[in-house]
Amino acid sequence: MGRPPCCDKSNVKRGLWTPEEDAKILAYVATHGIGNWTLVPKKAGLNRCGKSCRLRWTNYLRPDLKHDNFTPEEEELIIRLHEAIGSRWSVIARQLPGRTDNDVKNYWNTKLKKKLQKIGIDPITHKPISKILNDFGTISGINIPSGTTTTTNSATHQAGPFMRKAFKPEPPSSSTTTTPTSSCSNNSTLMMVNNNNNDHTPQQDNYNGSFSLTPPPSAAAASAGAETFLSWDFSASASSSPLPSAETFLGSPRESFSSSCQQQQTEAQTAQGLMWREFLVSDSTLASSSGFQHEHDEEKAIEEGPSAALVPPPSEAEHFSARNDGDDMVAALCGGGSSSFVESMLDKEREMMQSQFPQLLDRLAFDY
DNA sequence: AAAAACTTCAACCGCCGAGGA
DNA sequence: TTCCTCGGCGGTTGAAGTTTT
Numbered sequence: 001m002g003r004p005p006c007c008d009k010s011n012v013k014r015g016l017w018t019p020e021e022d023a024k025i026l027a028y029v030a031t032h033g034i035g036n037w038t039l040v041p042k043k044a045g046l047n048r049c050g051k052s053c054r055l056r057w058t059n060y061l062r063p064d065l066k067h068d069n070f071t072p073e074e075e076e077l078i079i080r081l082h083e084a085i086g087s088r089w090s091v092i093a094r095q096l097p098g099r100t101d102n103d104v105k106n107y108w109n110t111k112l113k114k115k116l117q118k119i120g121i122d123p124i125t126h127k128p129i130s131k132i133l134n135d136f137g138t139i140s141g142i143n144i145p146s147g148t149t150t151t152t153n154s155a156t157h158q159a160g161p162f163m164r165k166a167f168k169p170e171p172p173s174s175s176t177t178t179t180p181t182s183s184c185s186n187n188s189t190l191m192m193v194n195n196n197n198n199d200h201t202p203q204q205d206n207y208n209g210s211f212s213l214t215p216p217p218s219a220a221a222a223s224a225g226a227e228t229f230l231s232w233d234f235s236a237s238a239s240s241s242p243l244p245s246a247e248t249f250l251g252s253p254r255e256s257f258s259s260s261c262q263q264q265q266t267e268a269q270t271a272q273g274l275m276w277r278e279f280l281v282s283d284s285t286l287a288s289s290s291g292f293q294h295e296h297d298e299e300k301a302i303e304e305g306p307s308a309a310l311v312p313p314p315s316e317a318e319h320f321s322a323r324n325d326g327d328d329m330v331a332a333l334c335g336g337g338s339s340s341f342v343e344s345m346l347d348k349e350r351e352m353m354q355s356q357f358p359q360l361l362d363r364l365a366f367d368y
Numbered sequence: 369a370a371a372a373a374c375t376t377c378a379a380c381c382g383c384c385g386a387g388g389a
Numbered sequence: 390t391t392c393c394t395c396g397g398c399g400g401t402t403g404a405a406g407t408t409t410t
Contacts, residue, residue: 016378016404038395054396055379090398101398106377109400 013047017056021046025057059102066098070107078104079112083126 028044034057038050046053059065070078074096081092087108089101096104113123122129 014380036395049380051381051396052379058397059378087399102378105399110376 011047012041012049012052014049014052017060021048022056022061025053025061029057029061059100062100064098065100070099070111074099075112078108079116079126082108082112082123 024044024046025040028040032043036050037054040046040050040053041048044053048056077095078092081095085091087105089105089108093099093101093104108123116123116126117129120129121127122132125132
């Protein structure tokens, strides 16, 4: 049975609130406090849905709200928390006094996402976009030719279908391959530049995390229309070095959360040459891309059945939560049964989270 | 000056879980 | 156990404002 509407939508006012309506809410809350929001419109003399009243109060009228710009510290915290727990805006907002989940969400969507994209970081996975695409090349058995430029932001989404295909369990005899470059067409180009030999060979898994913004080589920039060039220092060859993170750009004096996190993943990297987070790259990216959602659903429907093993992985937030509803999916990803690999990864991430965000983790555990 | 393109963000939508009857 | 209501949440929309052409 579907849930009935909370109010008669045809008879309630919608759209922007007037100062008079705001005053009524404020007056009502001042006298009665916050209680049953469905009764508020009637008692306050408003022709609005109760839900709308609650939203107006929580997102705009609450006296403890800040209405000024986000500070760099707040920005950094949002990025770090988003990397850790994903788009759980309410949880992130609780770490930012005076900010609402709507504020944080809007700020992320309009500013921070673009900011990260501009510096070549995928805002969903918080990994360098080139790294994602290069890894995809490795995973799917495709070597991106030397000198091939990889593309940013929407190109990642454009790569969705074939990336997903790459993760799809194939029968051993299958030789299906796809060609990434056919889907990567974007006027925003990201180039990987090796400082040592200055060739543009994509590097995989062995960069050391020294990662800086450099001015584009003029000729290449002009021809490629590059917005941002990323300069990588490959001088140290330690393969267990952390991946660069957005933190690097933010100049945080603290130990990079993402770096430590990713380092642990790297250390636990299996002979498969694939980290579990890689799965998140493919599917969380897709899931958040409305353009692929429909297609994804269709494919899922097709794939479901006795042999279907491609189950959307839980978000990182779900991994960090105390709920178990992601376990089956993770198990499915690993071919069924419990996986010590996944469990150890989750344990490590939890430990790391505990040390980095103890308060947050406590709250998550409490909430769920 | 006007139109088009782009950005921002308040508000809405629909789903979900909790909890009470 | 089932049904219903409510509050909370994340994703999305679209009006208003701003910038660019």
